[in-house]
Amino acid sequence: MTMMNGVVSGAMNEPKPEPGIKLTEQQQRARRARSVAIAVSLGVLVVLFYIMTLVKGPGVLVRPL
């Protein structure tokens, strides 16, 4: 009974595996590189819209057909 108890208490103390997919080191590196590229692209887009607003001034909403 004690041994059985020991087994039970030992199993309860073990850390539970994290749910979901565990990425390999290569997958983590690739994901980080993709995230950085997306962030840079979005930053470029924000700066582009900002500069174009300055360039066009009030005419930024005037889009000739």
Place this chain on the structure above:
Amino acid sequence: MSLTLTRVEPSIAGVGDYIELLKPRVMSLVVFTAFVGLLIAPGQVHPMVGFTALLCIAVGAGAAGALNMWYDADIDARMTRTAARPIPAGRVAPGEALAFGVMLAVGSVVVLGLLVNVIAAALLAVTIAFYVGVYTMWLKRRTPQNIVIGGAAGALPPVIGWVAATGSLAVEPVLLFAIIFFWTPPHFWALSLYRTEDYTRAGIPMLPVVAGARETRRQIVLYTLLLAPLGVAPWLLGYAGLSYGVVALATGAVMIALALRVRAEEEGTHTASKQLFGFSILYLFLLFAMLLGDHLAGGLLAHGAA
């Protein structure tokens, strides 16, 4: 009703794989021809407007390339020239390439419409739709005229550049369109002459596969005979100066000479085809570079006189 769940492996695609989906080499030619169209257009374009237009055209062209690779992944896997592309090589999942292409296509058109003008954006949308829908999905696997009709998509960038600068169309950009349109068949058929086995294995009905090498060589000559005068036309019609005319005449003559060599080439040898393919890239680059140089020189002279 049963539901089957397939586990999707986490992606290992790097940034380089996504850049490869954009077909950077094709994109560079698209950007260059659009740049020429933009700069030779009359009037002044603010550098930031010009930069934004070129960026959107480049991203739109890249999106079309990514969607082409998504749709053609099965035939790319069967051709040695394309087997190492990101999708057939297993580095990018087809769904990822599709989402990437659609997002960039929509984004480039919307940004061009918002920041430059709506006609240029509409033309970019037509170009992407034509390349993906008409060329890739419809013509490429069905007719040997695939690259002739599909060539219209590759010929539109200088027109988009012009329209981005002026907001309207004119004869000059249509002439640039015609030059690229008639340049495309001899360029790609020269390549397909020495890649016939690849195209046969992939089941693509390129002209040498369907009609044979002899007919392809004949058609290369015919299209080159149409192309060379078109190349000289900007000078003859007064849109470009003498320096352009001389280069267009000389390089046009070389194109015809190489096309005739291709026609005279024996079956099984491809030296002249490879020469024509290589020179055709230089030919188009020189024509557009001379147009640009001619325009810039004219601008400098006018500035000096004033």
